[in-house]
Amino acid sequence: MLTVYIDMDDVLCDYSSKIKEHKQKNPDNPFPQSVPGFFRSLEPIDGALAAVEKLRKKTNVEVYILTAPSTKNPLSYTEKRLWVEDKFGYEMTHNLIICSHKGLLKGDILIDDHASGRGQEFFEGKLVHFGNEEYPNWEALLMSLPI
Template sequence: MQKKVYIDLDGVIADFDRGRREHPMANITPYKGRPDKLPGLFKDLEPIEGAIEGVNKLLDAIHFDVYFLSTAPWDNPEAWTHKRLWIDKYFETKKIKKRLILCHHKQLLIGDFLIDDREFNGASEFTGEWLEFGSERFPDWSAVLNYLNA
């Protein structure tokens, strides 16, 4: 039986922090302190080290059913499209087609694992197991893959 795995985008696969720091409008009002509203931010984020390879291993594994689960800022509707285009840029379309879920309440989804870097938007209340990416236990993609494949 396949295990259902949800993977957050920002901070887990896409380097949101770097994108926020390097964005030319990051310190301009009304974006200062609200990086999720930065125009075009989500379109060109760099991948986190090991993320593309790690996700591809999960996508290729027959015992995992993988979905991307991300929250898109309500006040930045272009981000919704940019997240979709971002995964298409880094992953084969046949592997990821119709596997992106944008949701502000991650606890409502049913699955075995959620890989997410933040407890917000329902991640900490997820009914399966929340793997806190970037934590001491799951600092990188190698640790996540070792755990899931154990």
Template sequence: MAKIIYIDLDGVIADFEKGKESHPLSGQTPFIGRPDRLPGLYENLPPIDGAIEAVNTLLDTDHFDVYFLSTAPWDNPEAWMHKRLWIDKHFETKKIRKRLILSHHKQLLIGDYLIDDRRFNGAQEFTGEWIHFGSDKYSGWEAVIEYLINE
């Protein structure tokens, strides 16, 4: 049976840090310290190196049932829309259609793996296995794919 895998967006496949730094309003009030409220930020984030290829690898195998599981800022409603548009821009629509879940409570989702760079919003309490993206063990997509597929 296919294993259910959830993939976070920011810091895992979407480069929030890079997008924040290059945003024209990032150094201005009221966005200093609140980059998650920058207008249009989430729509234009560049992908993280190797992420698109890696996620396509997971999407293309029968061994995994892939969903995106991200938290969108409550006070920035356009971010909710932009996350939906972002995955459509970077992946083939038919592969990812209806596979985006936005939640502040990731621990409520049932599944085998969660690939996430941070412990917040329920990631640490996830009842499957939390693959801590960016940690020593899973420093990048190469290590994650190696673990999930080639092991």
């Protein structure tokens, strides 16, 4: 059984566009992610929801969503949990892990848009750097996964 962890922000949902949008509307707020409702309102990345469902259907893969909390918004814990339920259903909330140090978890694959900063560099399995040249989108990533 392969354990696959998938980051949320800028992997499953479009965090960066929402930050940019909020900064344009309210340049005086240096932390748009601190606004209540920010995380729950994030739009899915193209292909992300279908890709997760495809991985979940595989009998040899256990999928977890692994996301770091926003220290600027204590509501991020609740909103990220609600986002997962909104997009994948209640059952997937059992596979949601909110952790500030991703290198503490054991598993085979970590799909993340950053190679470091939240412990990704200490993850002992394979780090798949989403959004780079090799894995620019979910279609390319799924074709290259050893699953």
